[in-house]
Amino acid sequence: MIVRLKTKLLAGFMLLASLLIVAGTISVLEFIKLSSSFSSLLNNNYKSIEASKRMLEALEREDSGILLLLLGEWEKGRSILEEADSSFQSSFETAKNNITEDNEQQLISAIHEQYNAYKARWINPIVYTRKQGDISWYHNSLHKEFLEIKLVINELMSINQNSLYNKTSTLQINAQRAVMPGIIAILGAVVFLVMLNFYIRKQFVEPLKQIKTAVKKHAKGDSMISSGINSKDEFKELEVEINQMLHRIQKPDEKN
């Protein structure tokens, strides 16, 4: 069966192209996966960590507000408490609407419950009541609850931080998986081109040289050309054609 040179070359380039296309597709798909993982990291964990931080900050401010009330600074204390409460509520809403991890729902419910109980204690008047200046009341009930809420918020932050760490490790692996096909495809393409160069030399350049040598020999007196080409392609056909042409040229000479 004659395999055309065009077919051979085309097959070679098709194989190279398929390698590059597959490597490119895999890399692109992996990078898409990677970028979606990045956005999920930001959406899922980072938001909750930031909300937890803001809740802790608001709680600290509320604690300061309560201390001011205990000292009889009604106006200043109330303004700090209202501002901190509003900040806490908005951060809590963010955390509540961003539940992504196991146990996160239970922690949110616990924060909600404990914060309401805590707020119920300071929402009632403190200034000009028996509570004003009562440090043991503050220490035994308010401060205790304040610490308990902080503990739950810290736990919420911790599970999101752990998840963030694990996802970052996975991202690192995914990044490597996205890059590796590209690197291997580049190396593969280099090896492929070296091989292609070898075959082009073997299948195209060498037969041409063989035909050139055979034609030169003919010029020096050989009746037919024999290049020694074994391939079943256009070069073999060319040798046969040249021989037939020489045969046709020689025939009229013989007749003469």
Add this chain to the structure above:
Amino acid sequence: MRTEVILKILGVVLLFNAFFLLISLLISLYYKESSVTPLLFTTLICLIFGLFPMVFSGKHQTLSFSEGIVVVVSGWLLACFVGMLPYVMWGTEFTLINAWFESVSGFTTTGSTVLHDVEALPKGLLFWRSATHWIGGVGVIIFVLLILPHAKNARITLLNAEMSELSKSNFHFKTRTTIQILVIVYVGLTLAETVLLKLAGMDWFDGVNHAFATIATGGFSTKNNSVAYFNSSHIEVIIMVFMLISGMHFGLLFGTITGSRFNIFRSKVVRAYVVVILAGILLVAAKLYTNNFYGWIDALRYASFQVISVGTTTGFATADTAFWPVFTQMIIIYFTIQCAMTGSTSGGLKFDRVYLFMKSVKKQVNLIRHPHGVFSLKMDGFRISEQLERQTMLFIVLYVFTFFMTTLLLSLLDIDLKTAFSASITTLGNVGPGFGNVSSLGNFDSLPAIAKFILTISMLLGRLEIYSIIALFTVSRH
């Protein structure tokens, strides 16, 4: 040297690997695992580079011995190279050197691992890991020979380059028949063990993987605690029997099945091999019992499994021999040096050479006593030529020299003597586990990257029986 002929046969090696990669890929797809991309990409690489030389090369009937040597050595290297690609692409514990180590360990059927958590690997990769054992067990090139229908001369040359002269004894057939026997026995044993392991309680996946590793005398398990994980005496007995059988000459196994007079029951070498293993088991069991490690039953159970596992170069484990008495460790080290029989799937020095060495020593003693006497060496009724005797003795010297050099290089990297010594001998013998930091339930990850690379060379030298590698460097280009 005809590069196009070599490239075409190497292409067939790649296509054969692609077949097993494709099965691994299908497993990965079935279980929806993260190893789909690495396996898919490696399969395509193998297909592309396997098919490419076929587009340009015609049919070739002949192959010179030099070309045969180049095909065999580069075939093994190429298989190890493509074998590591899925690992490298999958990542995690697989750094570049770890992936290379795991791949070479797989193909050379050594079974040493760098993985701490084998069970974390996706099933597709676990299957590929076991498949490297199975492909390498009978020899990367042997399967290629089976599918080279037109090249009779090339087949003979490649078989000569792939198998040692001693391995070819007991194969009293034409080249093609010899290859067919090898493959039939290999596939038959694998199927039989898989079914028996399933009946003993393993699932199909673990059964196939452990059968691949047993028949190839490899040792990769799908579990972190190797065969100890299953804690089943039935499974241990099945694996022990198949390890012992796989360590025997395949020609003799075929003869036993077909009722030929060349069978395992009539072979003196097989008898000696079994007797030495039994003696090893009894010595180890007695020491374990007297040192109050186990009762008699357990001492025999663990001793027989470990001795057969190491004595056949498989490397499975049911106990951590690093904690056993020094005497038992010395016995196990002896079996690491001795290895299994020629003509089997094992690598390393091989029992037949030790047997021939002992006979040669006896012959020399006789020559001292009777200087004018004529003494010829025979193994299983076949006369061993002076040339084969010389070759065998030289091989033993080369083997010891290679082992010594590897130990020396490892000690240069400040690795302790016990680890360096046992890592060198276990990789050269394609056994798997050693002692020190590389014990039967440990792994090779703690070694420096250069040490791992040196050990992979040791594995390849053990698998290719040193001569092929030396011959490669003496091959003329024309």
